[in-house]
Amino acid sequence: MNSILDRSKYEFNSQSKRWHKEDIIRKTGMSVGKVDVVYYNRSMRSDASLVPPIRQTASIFKQPVTVIKTQDSKVKSDYKNGNQEKPKQLMWEKRLEGLRACDVDGVEFDGMELPKGLKPVGPNVTEETIIQSVATALHVSTQPVTGQTGVKSSLEKNPGVFLDPKQPLVQAVNILEDDIKRQEDKVVEARRKLQEALRM
Amino acid sequence: MNSILDRSKYEFNSQSKRWHKEDIIRKTGMSVGKVDVVYYNRSMRSDASLVPPIRQTASIFKQPVTVIKTQDSKVKSDYKNGNQEKPKQLMWEKRLEGLRACDVDGVEFDGMELPKGLKPVGPNVTEETIIQSVATALHVSTQPVTGQTGVKSSLEKNPGVFLDPKQPLVQAVNILEDDIKRQEDKVVEARRKLQEALRM
DNA sequence: CGGAGTGGATTC
DNA sequence: GAATCCACTCCG
Structure with a gap:
């Protein structure tokens, strides 16, 4: 060998x-x-492999499947991402805290930073949690990801009532014209660099 | 192919x-x-596959195994036929009634006849049942198979009291010197035929 | 239906 | 020929 x-x-x-x-x-x-x-x-944490968005197989394209039985007990299949979600604990993303990717040698990657506009919301929810929370929402949700739209003080005081379990644990963000413009500029700049690299 | x-x-x-x-x-x-x-x-009756002496695997030599854990949770194995028996219903052999072997084409074999000396005993126990009952007893029991030793009339009237659940549903049989002699003769005859067949 | 464990094809 | 990969069966 x-x-x-x-x-x-x-x-x-x-x-x-x-x-x-x-x-x-x-x-x-x-x-x-x-x-x-x-x-x-x-x-490896024993529950880690069960929780999205952690990759569950070698193929990132594998999709969950829901089995739906009609009254005459025939089977319909639904390959959409939606309906298969199990009920979740209100703050279930907290279990993802402290998990971090590593390379093949086991060296952990640095934590990722989110844009300043994203603020954690809810009792005991920290910066540490929201990246997991947002990433998960983008990965599994079928609806638009908006963040929590409630008033911050009520959310902290009475999360069971005001917290929307279908949204990540961040305060709602308004995207302004300006934000879009700035993102467009980034894309243009990235394309320019790529062009340059390909010329060399 | x-x-x-x-x-x-x-x-x-x-x-x-x-x-x-x-x-x-x-x-x-x-x-x-x-x-x-x-x-x-x-x-197929749905419970049939669970009841001995029906073969449960391709190998007739497969033996039941009991796992016994000692207090320090090491494992001992016990390959005897005894200790693994579950409690049985008093007349559980009745569920074997009407089952019959067949060849690979699904053609049923003829029923087997027992010696005349074997008489069924117990309420609603017929000739149909006792072959299964005796075969099962010989297959699974660790004690001598004697048949029911109670008085026939009490057995029929009050099986819950007088029927011995560890014995098959046949009246006890006395094996006489004469029976043994006749069996010996059969063996001798069979050996003689085999010898003859091998000479040809 | 998943997982252990195997046969056999493929790659090095 | 060994290492590796993969499909398949069997069983709980």
Whole structure:
């Protein structure tokens, strides 16, 4: 085998102390004694794999499916993203706090910053939570993502009544003409840089 | 594919009209669209597959296993036939009535006859039931199989009291010297025939 | 329906 | 020929 690959696998395993290797030996059949190698990640939270928008398979294109039975018990399928949502806890995004992506060596990426206009809302909701909350909303929601439209003081005092569970835990944002203009400028600038890079 | 095999499969299915094939398509999950194929026997009683001595796997040698955990939660295994028996209904063998083996084409075998000495006992217990009852007892019981030793009239009148649930629903049989002699003769005769057959 | 475990094809 | 990948079966 390629020695570079061997080495990188070794480092991948021993340096970060995050990945655990297991050799599974086949016990019966024509291939007795063959070894199947499995790697798994020790730091994985047990509920993490269940919660969107965390990727659940190798393919990001996999879609949830809802089974709907009509009265004569035939089956209809609905491949839309909507109807399959389970009821959620009001503040369920809080369980995503502190999760962070890492590269293959187990080195964590830096946290991401949101635009200043996005303010957390609700009791004990911090900057730490809203990026997860917004990202999740954009990923799973079928409706426009607007943020919480209630008055901030009522939201903090009585979240059970005023908090909209279908919206992320940020204060509603008004997008102004100016914001759109600024975004357009960014796109133009990015295209210019790309053009330049391709010329070289 | 081998056409002879294909054909026999087809007959197995269509000629006897006994076996019904159903393709069940998985509707959700990672394996959406996969097909599980199920065959079932239209005349099959739904509880039949759960009751010994009906063969539950391809291997007649498969044995029940009891898992016993000690206090420090290590596992002991016990391969004896005994301890794993569940409590049974007093007349549970009656549910085996009318079941009969068939060949692969679905043609039923003739019923088997028991020696005249075996008489059914208990309310509503007929010839039809006792072969199943005796066969089951021989198959699953760890104790000697003697039959019911109570007086026939009390057994019929008050089975809840006098019927021994660990014994099959036949009257007790006394094996006489004469019976043993006759069986020995049969064995000798069978051996003689085998010898002869091997000479040819 | 998911997961363990295997046979067999494919890649290196 | 070994390592790897993948499809499939079986079972709970």
